[in-house]
Amino acid sequence: MRLRTRVEAIDASAGAVRLSGGTTLPYDVLVIATGSRPMMPGIPGETLDGVFTLKNLSDAIRIKAYIRDRHCRRAVILGAGYIAMEMSESLRRIGLQTTVVYRGTLPAKKWDGEFSKLILEEITQHGVEFIPGMKPVAIEKGREGSLRLLTDGPVIETDLVLMGLGVTPEVELAKSAGCAIGGGTGAVQVDFTQETSREGIWSAGDCCEVFHRVSRRWTSIPLGDIANKQGRIAGINIGGRPARFEGVVGATSFKVFDLEVAACGLGEKEALESGFSPESVLVWGTSTARSMGGPRLGLKLVADRSTGRLLGAQAAGRGGAVRKIDVLSACLWNEADLDGLAYLDLAYAPPFGGAWDLIHIGAQELLRKIVSS
């Protein structure tokens, strides 16, 4: 098949896909793995040379070439999620003057404000400029190949504008096949075998929904590890052996400069929306035993007031945050409650934490808070 052939539509009743050349390709089994596409601000000039999305390997290659060929010195990133944070690190590492422009107040808004402040500290310490509360209005060509980002505040002169505004499921082909799309998520609905609402059509990756084991709802979480798992489960089923994808607990992490940031489960707002009565605690410690003077580590736990069940967790610090969240993800997976967490057996040694781990301390503090409330 010729390179650059595109699938125009899927005719599920005929069991065929229609290609861009006009030919059709019959199928017995079809997998829709169309992924997601980057969100755009919808402003004039967003397709100008020097404006890039942050999605694919080809984006990375084009950005690197552009920076090299045009001798770029300044970059603006729109958005302040984890991709924007990681990108700010990459740009600083190659010496670019880097500005993050964000409509909201603090970066990584999924995380508690305390942790977002840590992230802000980390990027600004490394020379990233962070401009909150600013809305982009248009991008214009500037002098000598530069760009001008017009905002609801001042104009920002730059060489490069990067879109870090998140992604949205790519579901046009699935729609053309008549596959059901989730109302809240905009992603392709699948069952636990990854089959869509149309028999014989399967889906995996950012384009489809995933079952959240804590909220018990189908949701959209565009992450590579989930996509891998879904693809494998779809493949096993298509190959004739039954397999179920038991879902996720919303575990996620990123690194920005020397800071580890991670979370799993539900935040308080999501917990409320899912019918729980959340109570939370945020505790600070170190990633080693205190006597060893390790870096500061913060852990937030969210649990259900009426059952004591763990609902979610967040952590941030220069080391140790992902470890805590991985443990708590395993606990969420198994529907653990705070009583178990308060005395959970972990691989204690002073270089890796205190005899009372931050998880124990947080769980015990949260238990006291729930009992006394």
Added chain:
Amino acid sequence: MRLRTRVEAIDASAGAVRLSGGTTLPYDVLVIATGSRPMMPGIPGETLDGVFTLKNLSDAIRIKAYIRDRHCRRAVILGAGYIAMEMSESLRRIGLQTTVVYRGTLPAKKWDGEFSKLILEEITQHGVEFIPGMKPVAIEKGREGSLRLLTDGPVIETDLVLMGLGVTPEVELAKSAGCAIGGGTGAVQVDFTQETSREGIWSAGDCCEVFHRVSRRWTSIPLGDIANKQGRIAGINIGGRPARFEGVVGATSFKVFDLEVAACGLGEKEALESGFSPESVLVWGTSTARSMGGPRLGLKLVADRSTGRLLGAQAAGRGGAVRKIDVLSACLWNEADLDGLAYLDLAYAPPFGGAWDLIHIGAQELLRKIVSS
């Protein structure tokens, strides 16, 4: 009460302890927290000046003073467990010529031979001499304050001999009180509230047994985090609120130079002894995504052939080992099986591992091994 008063015995029927001065001290509630004492080789000269145990803070203070005052240059450690390994690092860090003398073949024998070899590599790379298959026979005074360690092989000249031979529960007082002692463990038997077989007498720490949630047996594991938990549970119960210590899964870790070593649950031998049909796999990966070139990390998983239940795990590498074992400890705590582990949701990001975590890879490989056998 006078300093250095010792408890000579406990008269449980009278509800009193007999002190060294001859006086008795009545009690309503008694806690036996006598800990453990270091094992000695039982050879002539083991109490000479310059021979030290590795148990308490006072040992550390005395060793440091001795090294400083006597200008020690050479040290021998007997034993090759995790305390011996940690001690070898401490001695190298202050510049001593350090020799580990061990009866067996490889250090840290609790771990798989592959991991023991990594440990051996790590210590020898850092200048520690490791002499396997050698039995100490006696310690003699040498010239100018030095010591001579006589073995079943050559004589070793040294300035310092350190006993890293493990510990044994200190149960003499508990015996005098008539508390039941575990036959296999030699430790004080307790129930889930930490009460001993004698009503009103409680115990916590290295001196008493602990319930192993995987083997479902009472065992002896002298670790500081367990002691802390037991003490707290005993205290809550004594204070009048019921609390149970739900036991441990055998999670443990240590760091030697740049190597992290950790384990949880049962090894194959222990699993067999506990009535399981163990099958195991050892997989190698990196502690970051492969593309990021992180250090090598090994993970061993042990599961029950008939049920697919996880029974134990071990890991070693320059980073990431404790994180894996902490996650797997939480899984063991919740009696997870390999099916769950193979698709467990973890906080994936390339700086912290691959989209398929070593835990997923190990679990899937072990599942295939069990199915095909």
